[in-house]
Amino acid sequence: MPAQHSVSSPRPRPEGTSTEIHLDARIILSEDQALDIPVRFGYRGDDPFAVALEFLGPAAAAGTWRFSRELLRDGLRKPAGLGDVRIWPPCPCHGRPHLRVMLKGSDGSILLDLPTRQVRRWLRRESYALVPHGTEGNAIDWDTELHGLTS
Known part of the structure; x- marks a missing residue:
């Protein structure tokens, strides 16, 4: 899934169908x-394949980046991503204990370090509690999606 970058505010979320973590x-x-800088990761059950990384505070102009939840999962274990979003796991041999994320946009690139344990715990305990890994396709109303494409 290509990364999507937006500066718009998130849509309202029904209770119990989303999770977020401030980091x-x-x-x-x-x-x-x-x-x-403060950031927020968010996940919505009605958009089961994606996570959102939102910049807060003084960095809010960087907007919100949406990318594959699978990419985040893979990046916690091994280098992942080929396009606008790339993720590297911690590298103790080089003294880097954090999850590293590179975001490339038309205005340039941002390189972030995020607390690995908190991201991993949120992904496992929160996002997978809403939509378990491997069942993302079950959370989509494919008939509605197909109707939207063919209308």
Whole structure:
């Protein structure tokens, strides 16, 4: 799934069909300079294949990035992604304990470090509680989707 970038506010979510986590991320500016920023990961059961990474506070202008939940899952274990979103797991041998995410947009790139344990725990305990891994297709009303495409 290609990454989608938007600056619009999220749609209202029915209770019990979404989950989110607020995290302290670090934007990597150079090898020895970083900026701490708040971000929010969100997941909605009515959009079962995607997660949303929203920039908050002073970095809110970077908007919201939507990308594959599977990409996030894979990136926690091994380097993943080929397009606008790339993810690398922690690398203790190089002294990097965080999950690294690179976002490429038309205005440039952002390199983020995120707390690995919190992301992994949220993904497993929260998003997979809403829609278990491997059952994402069951959460979509395919007849409605097909009707929308053929109308």
